[in-house]
Amino acid sequence: MDHCSYCYTNLVTYFVLFSILCCQHLSNVLVKVEARAHYHKKKGEKSSTTIAPSSPSYAPVPSSDAPDPSPTQQGPCIFDVTSYGAVGDGATDDTAAFQAAWKAACAVESSVIVVPSDGKFMITSSIFSGPCKPGLVLQIDGVLMPPEGPNCWPKSDSKKQWLVFYRLDGFTMNGTGTIEGNGHKWWELPCKPHRGPHGSTLPGPCDSPAMIRFFLSNNTRLIGLRIQNSPQFHIKFDGCDGVHIDKLQINSPENSPNTDGIHIGDTKNVGIYNSMIANGDDCISIGPGCSEVDIQGVVCDHSHGISIGSLGVHNSRSCVSNITVRGALIKNSDNGVRIKTWQGGSGSVSDISFQDIQMENTTNSIIIDQYYCLTKECRNQTSAVYLSGVSYNNIKGTYNNVRSAPIHFACSDAVPCTNITMSEVELLPAQGALVDNPFCWNAYGIQQTLTIPPIDCLQDGMPLSLGEAVAGC
Template sequence: MQYSSSQIHFLSLFLLLIIVPSYFSFPLGHNHNPEEPPVLDHHQKTYTGHNFLRPYPTILRTSRRELITASASSKVVFNVHDFGAQANGGDDTKAFRNAWKKACSNSEGKTVELVVPKNRNYHIKPITFSGPCKSQVTFKIYGTIKASPFLLDYERDSSHWIMFENLQNFKVEGAGTGIINGNGRKWWENSCKVNESLPCTSAPTAVTFYQCNNLDVANLRFQNAQRMHLTFQKCALVKVLNLIITAPGNSPNTDGIHVTETQDIRINSCRIRTGDDCISIVSGSRNVQASDITCGPGHGISIGSLGAENSEAQVSDVVVSRANLIGTTNGLRIKTWQGGSGYAKNIRFENVLMHNVTNPIIIDQHYCDQEKPCQDQASAVKVSGVVYQNVKGTSASKVAVNFDCSERFGCQEILVQDVNIVPLNDEGITTASCQNVGLRDRGIVSPKCSSQK
């Protein structure tokens, strides 16, 4: 029997409709989501997302695209020991420098880790870790990095010990065991603030991040910095989390975290015990948030100093929230030099507890930290838009609130709301001293300014 061409075409289509669905075993009436991607069950080697019952064909198990994706998401790990670090009391600077060069220049993986092993002590001289790097680098410090104690090692640069500069998408993590020790005792002994017969000279900041963007620093311990422990300079998009920073209460200029010319920085869950400001925020800094901070001993949390040597300063949009200050010489402080210009504005201190703090709330526009007395000057950094909300605790001095503002500009738009600071051990009363300040009170406020300009 012969078939016409149209009949042959019809029979071919009929057989195709019967055989193909049967072979691939599509269940009738399966109501899957067409946008749901298939999920590979590695135990059954079947695709469960679309309910395929047959194993995925071996020839298609690893596509070229999957190979490229796997390669791009791979991680490359370098260990400082592989580059000669001994952790035996000798100088490991060269090993760290070579390990960094290799890690920063590596482009084989999407992410690169540089590891400092746990339970080891490494001694290094001043060093700079420079970018940009070819991949996202994470510096994992599980052991201890300790500074050289020899002052002559800092002849080339007496201002920095460890410097990270020009890095993007960079992380430094310590998993709670990593320690950066500035070994600062010799520097403190040679400070004019400890021995007034000595000339005043600079000392190195322990760790400086310079021009770094999208930066994370987390779960580390910093100890005994030569000067400041940790500085962020000209950085942006910074997260600082779970740091423990310690130095003796009499160690000079050992600020915990110093923020300068930096925008969009978040400092969270840090414990800071030093000889100077726990956190200091100076000119060029904007959108700074510090929360869950435990501070003391030290000089408290400070905006400034600003305007030194008749300079211009700008600080704005600062929030300090959920801070606990214990035994500090200052609590919440804004300090500016006479003769400066610019502004400090939009600053909020909220939900703060204090215990045994000498100057709990202070704005000092006559700040003077030099041997010679500062001369009176008309110009000043303008201070405005400052809020103190829900601040409570005990004061070690009679004057718990001190607004000492400039005669020419004064402090404007200062709001004190629900503030209650009582004497330590309930002895006597606390007072407020207010000069040249535009002030508003809300809620229960004690002590109150009796008069303000």
């Protein structure tokens, strides 16, 4: 009995004939299967790409396109969604076909679900659950999209998420296709305001679905896809361990609200490489409970920059550690690299490194904001998330704010920021005169080299008290 026939013995009769045909003609099917090698860099490991300190720039991370050897002599088994009834005309609901293909492939080791390049496949809100057999790949070469706008969204479906991948291990999503979010009508819902053209304010989303969510999944890989126009966050990782992202393109308009490119929360061992993100909110956002995150070779355009936070909302405890951002280009953005926390929180942010970053036409290039608040009713409190060990090295470029300096360290009254390190920081105005009065409040650290603009407000040494700071996150 050949490999694939054995794989399908326990599947429903309807799919047996397809499975046999699939594997008999496997040699005629071209499938790109990305390598499944372990990806995460060891702590402290140096990249093979370096940037001269005098000229930071976008620095792609070397990566290999070579596929793994076939898992068996006959290769992986292919599950084409059209063989399960998917039409791919952009109008027919293909959800049932995708769920059937997933169920069949999930039971087979080293299987590939193929979304062919000649189709536009519409599916409704769906959860693709594991555990599955090892080596499952979803290869999207066509277009995959949700219903168009809130009026077409099935009433029985969640309006908080579209594609959910749950309890998977060793799952890969790749391909040459596009995941289209059809977000335009969601952005017009009358809730949170957002930026409109020519400085105007437009209404924003109420309940709007995140486009792709990975929940309690480990060793996940996203390679080479184009993801665009999400109603809300493009990609979210919650409670995951082991994420590798390489060569993604994420695109949404500048005025699309809450469209974070990549958001991670309660997730560790993350690598984000060689990706281009243009969107209307944080390019990459790092939430509570994250550690061991390596971001390299990323381009952020017309976004809110790369953010840690917000942390400590509703007096919660937040712990973030060992985050490295390097070799990035951030341009035309409200913020460059930012850490934001609410008053009244607890926990800590530690061992954060921003290095070799080029800024082009940013507003707040370097910012720590421990007074983050969305209304005018927030009050100062006696506890805060403790920030310590934040370094800024070889960060250069231009800013567009003619009213305030591009460096802003607003630390809590009760819990000072400590061990801030500045080296080779040179930020010049895109036009006009240099704004040479950076803001510091309760911030302690050192300048290893003179900065432009000078940051004489950074206090030497350590404070006499850390207030109610809680150590041991």
